[in-house]
Amino acid sequence: MKKKILLGLGLAAIMALSACGGSAQDVSGDKSQTEKHYPLTIQNYTKVEGGTTWDKKDQKFDKAPERIMANTRPAAELLLNLGLGDKIVGVGASFGAPDKTVEEEYAKLNILSDSYVGKEVTLGTDPDLVFGRGGLFDNADWGVGTVDSLNEMGINTYVLESSVTGATYDSIYKDIENIGNVFNVEDKAESFIKKLKDQEEKITSNLSSISENKTFAYLHTTDPKELMVYAAHDETFFNDVFHMIKLDNVFKDESAEISIEMLIDADPDVLIIPMWVEEDPANAEKVKEGLYSNPKLSSMKAIKNKQIYAVDYNYMFGYGYNSIDGMELLAKEMYPDLFK
Structure with missing residues (x-):
């Protein structure tokens, strides 16, 4: 809340003159610092259209971008946490699942679609930076355009390191550091990194009494009659995030398609299913009950011990900082006594 204080005319005049002098000095200082900061080169990534291999590619910034198109919700929320909401154009x-701490600010943004958007819609926002999840940098209908094609039009790109094969949750810290550097808001980036690391440390501390990891398998289904096991072999970020709460993907080394028979033979301790907050909240419970009552799965430990858990899709495959929120929620559901 802004407060106005009425002072005597003489004192007000003196303070106004003082403020003007101070303000001019600050602006000059800020300008000088900005000039020293740019041009700036950040090492990032590119891949060929339809490809899966990421190669390093530098992005040069002559100044802080003014018009950012964020290709997913988690990408936009990261920017909001760094105080960059006024620069998001789409x-x-x-x-x-929303980040409650920035939900009010997020609601004011220009939401282009609830689903993935294409290159034409992306370019319609007239961005000078396209930012976010790597898998969406493609010229397909669901893609914002390849890195190279956008760069050729004079548009900078930033592919989240967390969304590139080989990433871990620590890649999030590198992304925040890089964006803090690009926008010259290093203090905010440092503060946000500390907040996340404190949260991670707290989770680790609460689970310190657990000596062994449990195994899990991910079932990509919202219908118990249509079972699909996703090995997530190349999903290094996904696999690392679950390590945070001492869960190990039983199929992380499998590159082949996983059959139901393979799932039963592997017999993981836990089954994870996806959840979308936009759906009927009870749907995940219906899926759980359907799996628990499936006679084909009845011999599995996860079924016998009622160890099926639903996790919001973005917490697993949004490649964002708020994956830690999803893991904390899951840990509290699995080990409620350790989080009292």
């Missing part, structure tokens, strides 16, 4: 793929 958000694609606006689905998934």
Whole structure:
């Protein structure tokens, strides 16, 4: 809340003159610092259209971008946490669990679609930076355009390191550091990194009494009659995030398609299913009950011990900082006594 204090005319005049002098000095200082900061080169990534291999590619910034298109909700929320909401001109793929701390600011943004958006819609926002999840940098209908094609039009890109094969949750810290550097808001980036690391440390501390990891398998289904096991072999970020709460993907080394028979033979301790907040909240419970009552799965430990858990899709495959929120929620559900 802004407060106005009425002072005597003489004192007001003196303070006004003083403020003007101070303000001019600050602006000059800020300008000088900005000039020293740019041009700035950040090492990032590119891949060929339809490809899966990421190669390093530098992005040069002559100044801080003014018009950012964020290709997913988690990407936009990261920017909001760094105080960059006024620079976001469009958000694609606006689905998934919200970050409550920036939900009010997020609601004011230009939401382009609840689903993935294409290159034409992306360019319609007239961005000078396209930012977010790597898998969406493609010229397909669901893609914002390849890195190279956008760069050729004079548009900078930033592919989240967390969304590139080989990433871990620590890649999030590198992304925040890089964006803090690009926008010259290093203090905010440092503060946000500390907040996340404190949260991670707290989770680790609460689970310190657990000596062994449990195994899990991910079932990509919202219908118990249509079972699909996703090995997530190349999903290094996904696999690392679950390590945070001492869960190990039983199929992380499998590159082949996983059959139901393979799932039963592997017999993981836990089964994870996806959840979308936009759906009927009870749907995940219906899926659980359907799996528990499936006679084909009845011999599995996870079924016998009632160890099926639903996790919001964005917490697993949004490649964002708020994956830690999903893991904390899951840990509290699995080990409620350790989080009292």
